[in-house]
Amino acid sequence: MSGIIDILINLLTFLWNIAKVLIPIMIVIEIFKDTKLIDKISDSFNPVSKFFTLSKTSGISLLFGMFFGLTIGAGAILQSVKDYNVDKRSIFLISMFLSPCHAIFEDTFIMGSVGANVVPLLVARLGSAIIVTFILSRLIKKEPMDGIEVIRGRD
Amino acid sequence: MVTLDTFKRGFKNGINTLIELSKILVPVYIAVEILSVSGLLNILAEIFKPVMSIMGLPGEASLVIMLGYFLGTYAGLGALAAIELNTVQITTIAIMLSLSHSLISESAIVKKLGVSAAASVAVRVFFSILMGFLYYRIFG
Numbered sequence: 001m002s003g004i005i006d007i008l009i010n011l012l013t014f015l016w017n018i019a020k021v022l023i024p025i026m027i028v029i030e031i032f033k034d035t036k037l038i039d040k041i042s043d044s045f046n047p048v049s050k051f052f053t054l055s056k057t058s059g060i061s062l063l064f065g066m067f068f069g070l071t072i073g074a075g076a077i078l079q080s081v082k083d084y085n086v087d088k089r090s091i092f093l094i095s096m097f098l099s100p101c102h103a104i105f106e107d108t109f110i111m112g113s114v115g116a117n118v119v120p121l122l123v124a125r126l127g128s129a130i131i132v133t134f135i136l137s138r139l140i141k142k143e144p145m146d147g148i149e150v151i152r153g154r155d
Numbered sequence: 156m157v158t159l160d161t162f163k164r165g166f167k168n169g170i171n172t173l174i175e176l177s178k179i180l181v182p183v184y185i186a187v188e189i190l191s192v193s194g195l196l197n198i199l200a201e202i203f204k205p206v207m208s209i210m211g212l213p214g215e216a217s218l219v220i221m222l223g224y225f226l227g228t229y230a231g232l233g234a235l236a237a238i239e240l241n242t243v244q245i246t247t248i249a250i251m252l253s254l255s256h257s258l259i260s261e262s263a264i265v266k267k268l269g270v271s272a273a274a275s276v277a278v279r280v281f282f283s284i285l286m287g288f289l290y291y292r293i294f295g
Contacts, residue, residue: 027165
């Protein structure tokens with residue numbers, strides 16, 4: 001019986017820990033939107049979005065996921081789908097980037113604290129994410145409706 | 156213009172997203188708890204013991220990797236203290252686990268976005284093993 005109560009308490013703590021980060025970030029996103037700061041951030045992130053052929057409004061979800069973790073990134077993506085109707089291809093590519101590379105501060109700190117060398121760790125994670133996202137972005141063609149520029153066929 | 160409404164909207168979005176994510180986070184959390192007490196991972200770790208030498212790791216590291224892959228980074232690192240490892244080996248494990256951890260709960264999150272969980276797991280496990288192997292080959 002006490003085992004079940006333990007699980008319940010752990011579960012609530014787990015959800016609370018997500019809420020603690022998720023709710024402030026959602027408020028920050030709204031502030032960004034109302035101050036038009038989100039356009040500036042999206043613009044400065046544009047080279048990266050372009051490199052991975054992501055839609056312009058989805059780049060910010062990649063940033064949130066990379067710094068705050070997959071759950072928060074997913075929350076930001078779910079919200080951006082409601083706000084801007086982000087295309088499926090971009091969501092797929094962001095998910096593939098964030099799968100190997102997310103919460104880079106937290107994870108790196110933990111690994112460093114047990115005695116791991118953190119430079120190769122960061123290189124391996126970022127490298128994997130960039131390689132897989134780049135390859136997939138070139139393999140999966142944009143649908144003509146997704147963006148203004150349609151990728152020209154290579155054949 | 157930032158008004159009180161901005162904060163209200165942000166708060167509401169936060170709660171709504173949390174509820175949406177909870178629908179998958181709660182069942183997955185319970186499943187992971189059950190898996191962790193089942194002893195199934197010890198059996199899996201036993202099976203993958205011989206593979207560890209590819210990454211220059213002792214067989215016992217198999218349990219660390221399995222705990223990390225299925226349950227999470229903390230579970231994996233908790234088991235780390237029980238084995239004697241050098242810095243290269245610790246870094247190899249750190250690379251492998253930071254690329255690929257909490258596969259059950261995190262692939263459920265990916266699935267929630269309408270993205271293939273199998274693709275996410277495949278990418279992570281592939282790069283986890285590849286990068287662990289490369290690091291050992293280059294620096295080990």
